[in-house]
Amino acid sequence: GAGVSQTPSNKVTEKGKYVELRCDPISGHTALYWYRQSLGQGPEFLIYFQGTGAADDSGLPNDRFFAVRPEGSVSTLKIQRTERGDSAVYLCASSFGTGGDGGELFFGEGSRLTVL
């Protein structure tokens, strides 16, 4: 596709449930990022993939959060045992290079997660 695609755009779930959020990056982009954004805040880094491997997962808040990118393209962010505090917009971004070389990030429109 032309841009970064994220699904679902909206997800409402109950506390304790499992959730998967999907990101389809721009074709050819090797770097993929997940950020979380709460109301009135900037995007907060979660995890960064270079190819298939997680180059940096230091932003994942705890072990309930996990992300994969098995073939170096589509990525899935997985949240187990969701809590109300997980409610936020989850943004995915991709780029040609890495954060270290100044490559601009192309963001998707985000997946809004609401945990009741």
Place this chain on the structure above:
Amino acid sequence: SQKIEQNSEALNIQEGKTATLTCNYTNYSPAYLQWYRQDPGRGPVFLLLIRENEKEKRKERLKVTFDTTLKQSLFHITASQPADSATYLCALNDYKLSFGAGTTVTVRA
């Protein structure tokens, strides 16, 4: 600890005036700094990048400065228009991009 601070107050300006936004950082040594625009309900969109050895960068009505001694970047929107109303985010690299909280700009017609 590392911090990126942007204007805490929203900016409300008259059409045609210049909006000036600040981005201050501590405990970073960024090789470059980026500015993004974010509209409500949308993902951020890249606007400009400035490198540590560049003092100033321009793109149409936008101007960015970068002072690594002061650890500050200024972002200017000249001849502002209502369509410029949005939240503007600065971002620094330390091999991943870290974002400030953003400054919301409203341009009145």
